[in-house]
Amino acid sequence: MPRVLTITLLATTNFAPDLPPMEEKVIQYFTQAAEIDWTKEEVVIAFTVGKWKVLAGSKHPFEEKRINELAVEEVKRSQNIASMNNHGLVTGGESYLVRTGEIDVPTLVIHGTEDPIIPYAHGVALAQAIGKAELLTLEGTGHELHQKDWVCIIEAISKHSIKHRNTQ
Template sequence: MAERVIEVDGVELCTESFGDPADPPVLLVMGLGASMLWWEEDFCRMLAVGGRFVIRYDHRDTGRSVTYEPGHPGYTGADLVADAVRVLAAHGIPAAHVVGVSAGGALAQSLALDHAERVLSLVLISTSPAVPDDGDLPSDLPPPTEEFAWFASTARVDRSDADSVIDHQVAYARVLAGGRRPFDEAAVRVLVRRDVERAHDFDAAGNHDSLTDGELPRAPLSSIAVPTLVIHGTADPMFPLRHGEALAERIPGARLLALQDAGHGIDPADRPTVAAAILDHTA
């Protein structure tokens, strides 16, 4: 694996690759507020050992990528979509299989709509329809669970204190896990501490909460023409399963893989299953 900071159009983004550059490329797009560390190394290696050239990267305001003043992001959601293209361009890759989780799945959808020539296939994990289809978003999408909504509305964190930030992020990860499986707090705490200590300014990740959309795709999801796999946990508290079902219904030919009792994101127990599904989908 090799970490490198690229600069395209004046934007510095930290990337890391795994595997042989001659293998089919897979671009991993993380959710907002999270660095590339949340694509855990063993998962990336599973894909690389399976014959894929894997690239993960830090969004702006996370990890070692360009950082803006907290409260003043100098970019939009559309710029984050363009950043995925920048990462591919810097690695000399004309098109890749794109895997997005959470809001990264929304960015992946927009990438497939605005830059179709860059996308070989899509894998959309723990996400929801990102753009209206037939003039509107599905009307039957359920809200987040009560526990998630309560945490989001009541949680407080002192961002000037690293331990407070770490405690908050661990508690948030516990809620996202969905509550139906064991939660490895010790392992999550190690990951969160690495994330906080590695970042140029962890406080800047809060800029993602105030991003404007920018120029959203005008085409409907039904115009996505690449093979698409939707992966969704049945206990996802942020986007209940119906969100994944609706996404699979709106993209022609999309398949849905439901993970029983899984929450939001990729549970460590599901990494082999998810990696195998991605390898099969991108074969």
């Protein structure tokens, strides 16, 4: 008996070695993180807004004012804002990455076609590697969850969950 009824994977990967790397613009931008004075709120806010510019797709206009407001809130509520980048440093568990094909529950893979950090090919590969997977392609979307995509994403997750709730 599985521990979950369904899985939703959003803008992620199993890091298969034959998949394309992140775009150079992402590497260049995040290289700057080492130079950031994380004690200066205005510097951190500017870095955060810039990060979302780099990660955004072309489908929706970049809402700099809104992203700036979100960055301000993020800085206010954070106890250690520099830790926002820690997930990129996590290691261990690599042996599980080759076990993607063992996932045996209905899976919804959601991925943008313009994701510069985890290219779209990663989402396609996940959907192909998981036997019971469906792929929701977000045309023109990058690594962001733009609020104009929320309805589509929420509806897809809801339908996926409802569809498979009674099949287990």
